Amino acid sequence: MEPAFERAYPGTRKARKRQVLSCALACFDEMGVDAVTIDTIRERSGSSIGTIYHHFGNKEGLAAAIYLAGLDDQQAWFETALGDAKSIQEAVTAWVRAYLEWVVANPQLARFMYHSRRVVAAGTSKDQLKGRNDKRYGALLQFLETGLASGKVRSLPRETYASLLIGQAENYCRAWLSGRVPTPPTEHIDVFAGAAWRAIAADADQQKE
Amino acid sequence: MEPAFERAYPGTRKARKRQVLSCALACFDEMGVDAVTIDTIRERSGSSIGTIYHHFGNKEGLAAAIYLAGLDDQQAWFETALGDAKSIQEAVTAWVRAYLEWVVANPQLARFMYHSRRVVAAGTSKDQLKGRNDKRYGALLQFLETGLASGKVRSLPRETYASLLIGQAENYCRAWLSGRVPTPPTEHIDVFAGAAWRAIAADADQQKE
DNA sequence: TCTTGTTCTAGAATAATATTCTGTTATTGG
DNA sequence: CCAATAACAGAATATTATTCTAGAACAAGA
Numbered sequence: 192m193e194p195a196f197e198r199a200y201p202g203t204r205k206a207r208k209r210q211v212l213s214c215a216l217a218c219f220d221e222m223g224v225d226a227v228t229i230d231t232i233r234e235r236s237g238s239s240i241g242t243i244y245h246h247f248g249n250k251e252g253l254a255a256a257i258y259l260a261g262l263d264d265q266q267a268w269f270e271t272a273l274g275d276a277k278s279i280q281e282a283v284t285a286w287v288r289a290y291l292e293w294v295v296a297n298p299q300l301a302r303f304m305y306h307s308r309r310v311v312a313a314g315t316s317k318d319q320l321k322g323r324n325d326k327r328y329g330a331l332l333q334f335l336e337t338g339l340a341s342g343k344v345r346s347l348p349r350e351t352y353a354s355l356l357i358g359q360a361e362n363y364c365r366a367w368l369s370g371r372v373p374t375p376p377t378e379h380i381d382v383f384a385g386a387a388w389r390a391i392a393a394d395a396d397q398q399k400e
Numbered sequence: 401m402e403p404a405f406e407r408a409y410p411g412t413r414k415a416r417k418r419q420v421l422s423c424a425l426a427c428f429d430e431m432g433v434d435a436v437t438i439d440t441i442r443e444r445s446g447s448s449i450g451t452i453y454h455h456f457g458n459k460e461g462l463a464a465a466i467y468l469a470g471l472d473d474q475q476a477w478f479e480t481a482l483g484d485a486k487s488i489q490e491a492v493t494a495w496v497r498a499y500l501e502w503v504v505a506n507p508q509l510a511r512f513m514y515h516s517r518r519v520v521a522a523g524t525s526k527d528q529l530k531g532r533n534d535k536r537y538g539a540l541l542q543f544l545e546t547g548l549a550s551g552k553v554r555s556l557p558r559e560t561y562a563s564l565l566i567g568q569a570e571n572y573c574r575a576w577l578s579g580r581v582p583t584p585p586t587e588h589i590d591v592f593a594g595a596a597w598r599a600i601a602a603d604a605d606q607q608k609e
Numbered sequence: 610t611c612t613t614g615t616t617c618t619a620g621a622a623t624a625a626t627a628t629t630c631t632g633t634t635a636t637t638g639g
Numbered sequence: 640c641c642a643a644t645a646a647c648a649g650a651a652t653a654t655t656a657t658t659c660t661a662g663a664a665c666a667a668g669a
Contacts, residue, residue, distance in 0.1 A: 225434035225519075306515065306518055310434075348591060351568075354575065355591075358567035358568035358570060358571030358572065359563045359567035359568060360563075360567070361571055362563040362571070363560060363563035366563065373559075382556055382560050382564075386564050386599045389599060390595045390598060390599060
């Protein structure tokens with residue numbers, strides 16, 4: 192059972208709900224969201240139509256529940272990641288590492304979330320998503336500000352930093368999850384942490400100290 | 401009418417087919433693939449159920465036709481992009497520029513393709529997709545080999561180069577297409593071309609000349 | 610120009626699927 | 640123990656995808 196679902200819906204009372212979530216995720220992952228029928232999920236989870244609709248309202252609600260549980264799990268994962276970082280470079284490395292490790296630890300969920308952001312974004316309030324996202328990036332932003340002030344970080348359009356930091360790693364994770372490359376992202380932590388740092392680091396001769 | 405569809409299905413005889421493709425893409429883009437019904441597309445395109453199924457077989461076939469037309473259009477776009485590049489750095493810059501410009505020129509198609517790779521990958525033969533992809537990256541690979549030999553390019557795991565080159569730009573394009581950042585990617589060509597080059601460039605003291 | 614086979618168009622008929630509804634059974638709080 | 644609420648189940652209904660049949664437009668050879 193995925194830790195994300197245990198976290199989102201704990202207790203024996205919610206066991207059936209978790210069971211449905213887990214089976215639905217497996218189905219979505221194997222066949223793609225819109226190829227999966229409610230009846231397939233019902234059969235695989237040993238549940239019933241009524242139960243599924245009671246818990247999730249409709250198919251989109253089911254997808255949204257999976258997505259939001261995944262988002263919360265990621266957030267919890269990241270919250271500990273930056274714990275003891277002393278410098279911006281350490282923070283970036285820890286961040287990239289946490290990103291790659293979460294994907295490798297939750298491949299089905301990661302694949303689903305990459306492909307379904309849109310589905311959920313439509314149904315959920317934007318504020319809710321934005322709030323969670325801010326929390327995810329919050330700690331890193333502090334380091335970034337400091338780094339900018341000290342000249343360690345290259346001055347670039349604000350809106351591009353997130354892409355520069357995580358884009359390469361994300362692209363590789365997508366490739367791995369879809370089988371286009373064989374090596375798990377975690378084996379390239381150094382590569383992607385290094386690339387992220389070089390993407391935002393100032394040139395050597397521009398640093399102040 | 402999208403150039404991609406004119407290219408894929410030229411001639412007056414295929415006008416209806418293009419019309420359906422274009423309307424379907426607009427519907428998919430506005431409502432998400434699985435929220436769109438065949439009847440919506442029929443109504444919007446002023447066509448008929450029979451016509452749609454005659455041309456595309458089923459809904460997935462319609463999505464696949466859009467995807468493959470987009471892929472061919474991208475490929476044609478890229479084929480001219482590297483034309484007069486003299487060095488690996490110029491090639492990387494031209495490549496990133498072409499990538500960003502295509503996305504900005506074809507936002508609906510780009511959004512659709514980012515979200516539907518999986519849908520199509522299932523239905524289409526992998527060789528077909530791989531062949532097209534190889535062709536897309538082919539010219540750039542030549543430069544990469546040369547750059548590696550001369551020491552201009554950092555030695556890294558082969559499978560990571562593609563992600564290092566295009567990951568940041570792709571991430572920003574996705575963010576722009578989903579409204580999370582306001583500025584069109586083409587206004588940050590320098591940022592992303594520079595980042596791509598720094599991601600794969602060897603450190604100054606490691607170059608041979 | 611006719612005619613013959615093919616492609617395109619159309620919409621009614623059917624099949625598959627999502628969702629609602631009604632009733633039953635467990636669980637919790639008082 | 641007794642409501643009140645949540646969970647569960649599956650039949651009934653509504654929505655949507657797909658198939659089927661048939662006519663219209665078209666291309667190419669006689």
